[in-house]
Amino acid sequence: MVIMGPLARRETGSLIHHHPTTTTAATISDQLSCPFGILHGIDADDLRQTAYEIFFASCRSSHGFGARKHSASSFDAADVHVTRGGGWVSPGSPMKPNINNHVTNSKVKRSLGLRMLKQCKSRRSNSLGGDSLSPCSSPKTPRGGKAAFNTSSSSSLSQPLSIGRRKMTLAEIMRQQMKVTEQDDSRLRKTLVRTLVSGQTAKRPETIILPLELLRHLKPSEFAEPNDYHKWQQRQFRFLESGLLRHPSIPLDSNSTAAVRLRDLVRSIDHRPLDTSARNSESMRTLCNSVISLSWRSTADNSSPASDSCHWADGYPLNIHIYVTLLRSIFDLQEETAVIDEVDEIFELMKKTWTTLAINRSIHNLCFTWVLFERFVEAGGGAGSEAELLRATLVMLNEVMGDSKRAATSTTPIDSVYLRMLGPVMVEMKNWSEKKLEDYHKYYHTGTGVMENLLLIVFAVTKTSENDDVPVSNIVDKFIRSSLRNAFSQVCIFHIMYSLSFLI
Numbered sequence: 001m002v003i004m005g006p007l008a009r010r011e012t013g014s015l016i017h018h019h020p021t022t023t024t025a026a027t028i029s030d031q032l033s034c035p036f037g038i039l040h041g042i043d044a045d046d047l048r049q050t051a052y053e054i055f056f057a058s059c060r061s062s063h064g065f066g067a068r069k070h071s072a073s074s075f076d077a078a079d080v081h082v083t084r085g086g087g088w089v090s091p092g093s094p095m096k097p098n099i100n101n102h103v104t105n106s107k108v109k110r111s112l113g114l115r116m117l118k119q120c121k122s123r124r125s126n127s128l129g130g131d132s133l134s135p136c137s138s139p140k141t142p143r144g145g146k147a148a149f150n151t152s153s154s155s156s157l158s159q160p161l162s163i164g165r166r167k168m169t170l171a172e173i174m175r176q177q178m179k180v181t182e183q184d185d186s187r188l189r190k191t192l193v194r195t196l197v198s199g200q201t202a203k204r205p206e207t208i209i210l211p212l213e214l215l216r217h218l219k220p221s222e223f224a225e226p227n228d229y230h231k232w233q234q235r236q237f238r239f240l241e242s243g244l245l246r247h248p249s250i251p252l253d254s255n256s257t258a259a260v261r262l263r264d265l266v267r268s269i270d271h272r273p274l275d276t277s278a279r280n281s282e283s284m285r286t287l288c289n290s291v292i293s294l295s296w297r298s299t300a301d302n303s304s305p306a307s308d309s310c311h312w313a314d315g316y317p318l319n320i321h322i323y324v325t326l327l328r329s330i331f332d333l334q335e336e337t338a339v340i341d342e343v344d345e346i347f348e349l350m351k352k353t354w355t356t357l358a359i360n361r362s363i364h365n366l367c368f369t370w371v372l373f374e375r376f377v378e379a380g381g382g383a384g385s386e387a388e389l390l391r392a393t394l395v396m397l398n399e400v401m402g403d404s405k406r407a408a409t410s411t412t413p414i415d416s417v418y419l420r421m422l423g424p425v426m427v428e429m430k431n432w433s434e435k436k437l438e439d440y441h442k443y444y445h446t447g448t449g450v451m452e453n454l455l456l457i458v459f460a461v462t463k464t465s466e467n468d469d470v471p472v473s474n475i476v477d478k479f480i481r482s483s484l485r486n487a488f489s490q491v492c493i494f495h496i497m498y499s500l501s502f503l504i
Contacts, residue, residue: 032377032432035370035424036317036324040246041238044325050239051325052178053188053214054313056171058205058352060192065171108343112372112392117332117341170345177329177340183224191217206309206355211236212291215276216284230273237274240312241266244294247315249358249413258293261286314358316417320367323357326350327371337379337386362403362418369396370425373457377432383450390453393429397460404464422464430461437479455479 039047059065109116168176175185195217215236223229245252245259245266252259265274265287274283295310313319330346332338340346354360359367372393379386404422407415433454458475 031435032374033428035428036320036421039242039318039321042242042321046235046238047321047325048178049180049184049235050211051322052174052180053210054205054322054353054356055174055178055326055350056185056188057192057208057210058356059171059349062171062349062352063169065189106341106344108347109339109341112395114339114388114392117335117338170342170349173340173342174329174346174349177333177346187218187222204355205352208356209291209295209310209312211240211312212288215274215287216279219277220273226273233273234269237266237269239318240291242318243312243315244291247318248294249311249315249319250297252294256294258290262290262294265290309355313356316420319357319359320363320421323350323353323359323363324367324371326353327367328375330371331375335385337375337384337389358414358417360414360418362407362415363421365396365399365403366418366421366425369393369400370429372396373429381432381436381450387450387453390450390457394453394456394460397457397464401460401464426461426464430458433457433461434479 056065106114106116108114175182191214195213215233218232220226220229223232240262245263265283268274274287275281276284278284291312295312297311313322327350330339330343332340354364372389376386376389376393379389400422403418407418407422437451437454437458455476462475
C-alpha cells in the first residue's frame with residue numbers, strides 16, 4: 001500500500017531546524033503553519049492545562065483517575081490498566097486495550113509501522129508512596145532548551161531504582177506526558193471528586209461546564225501564591241470567552257444579554273480576580289446565570305430538539321486546538337519522534353472527551369494525520385528516525401480519503417466542521433511537501449526514500465482536496481525541472497562568488 005524506499009542518513013545542516021510547537025500562533029515553525037486558525041489570548045500552555053482538565057474530568061470514572069488511594073505499603077494493581085472499551089479497525093483510531101500487557105502489543109503502532117520503545121525496568125514504574133517519574137535514562141532536553149518537566153517534579157527524575165515499584169497508571173502516564181505538576185493534578189482530583197459526583201451517580205462529561213465548576217469551588221487558599229490563583233482564574237475565563245463568545249458552536253444572538261454580561265466579567269478579571277468566596281454574591285450569580293444560559297442554548301430557530309449536552313468547548317476551532325493538544329501527548333518525552341507504547345489505551349481514554357469537544361472518528365483521523373506530519377516536520381523532515389512518522393502519515397491519509405468521501409454526502413453539523421478542516425490541512429501538507437520536492441537536490445541529495453513518500457503525500461492530498469486525477473507524470477516532471485533549475489542556480493552563484501573572491 002505504501003511504497004518504501006531506502007532510508008538515507010540525515011546530514012547536518014541540510015534540513016530545517018527544530019522549533020517548539022505553538023498551536024495558537026499562525027506559524028508552527030518557519031515552514032509549517034497551523035491550519036486551524038488562531039485562538040485569541042490563549043497560548044500553548046493554556047491549551048495544555050485545559051486539555052488535561054477536560055481529559056481528566058472525562059475519564060474520572062476510569063481506574064487511576066479518582067482520588068489517590070495508594071500508600072507506601074499497598075496499592076491496587078487494577079489501577080495499572082483502564083477498563084475495556086469499544087475499538088475500531090482504523091489504524092489511527094482507538095483500539096481495545098490489551099488488559100494483560102498494554103505495553104508490548106500496540107495495535108495502533110503495528111498498523112502504522114511505528115517501532116516499539118525499548119523498555120527497561122524503570123521506564124513505566126513508580127516508587128510506592130510517591131509520584132516520582134524515573135525514566136531509564138537521563139531525559140533529553142526538548143526543543144527550545146527547556147526542561148521536559150516542571151521544576152516541582154524534575155528532582156525526582158534521577159532517583160535510583162528501588163525494590164518496591166509498581167507500574168504507572170494510565171492517569172500518571174498522561175500527567176507525565178502533559179507535563180502537569182503533582183500539585184495541579186492533586187488539586188484537580190480533589191475538586192472533581194468533591195463537586196462532580198452526586199450520590200452514587202457521576203455527571204456525564206458533556207453536561208459539565210468545567211471552567212464554571214472549577215471557578216465555583218477552587219479558592220485562593222488552595223494556591224501557593226495569590227498571583228497564581230489570579231492567572232489560573234484568567235485562564236478559565238479566557239476559555240469561557242473563547243468557547244461561548246468567540247467560537248460558539250451555536251451562533252450567538254446579537255442581542256444576547258448573557259453574552260454582554262459575560263464580556264464585562266472577562267474584561268474585569270484582567271485587573272483583579274473575581275471574588276468567588278460568597279456564592280450568592282451578585283458577581284457569582286451573574287457569572288453562573290450567563291454561562292449556563294449560553295452553554296445550554298438550542299439552535300436559533302428551535303428546529304432541533306432540546307440538547308442533553310452543554311456547549312462550551314465544542315465550537316470550531318477551539319475544540320480542535322484542545323484535541324490536537326491531547327494528541328500531541330502521545331509522543332515520548334525522551335525520543336521526540338517515538339510514540340509511547342501505551343497509545344492504544346491513551347486513545348481509548350481520549351475517546352471519552354469526544355462528546356464534550358464534538359469530535360467523531362473522522363475528525364480524530366484527520367487530527368491524528370496532522371499531528372504525525374507536524375512532528376515529522378518539526379523533527380527535521382528528513383530521513384532520520386522521523387521518517388517513520390511520514391510513512392505513518394501516509395497510512396492515515398488512506399483513512400482520511402475514505403472519511404472525506406463519506407462526509408461529502410453528509411449534512412450533519414459535525415461533518416460540516418470536518419469538511420471545513422479538511423481543505424486547510426491538505427493544503428498545508430501539500431505546500432510543505434511540494435516546497436521540498438521542488439528543491440530535492442538540496443534537501444534529499446543523499447537518498448530517495450523520503451522523496452518517494454513525499455510524492456505519495458502530494459498525490460494523495462491532490463486527489464483528496466482537488467478531487468481530480470492529475471497525471472502523475474506531470475507532477476513528477478514539475479519537481480524534476482524545478483529542482484534542476486534551483487540546483488543550477490546554486491552552482492552558478494557558487495562559481496560567481498568563487499571568482500569574485502580572487503578579485504578582492
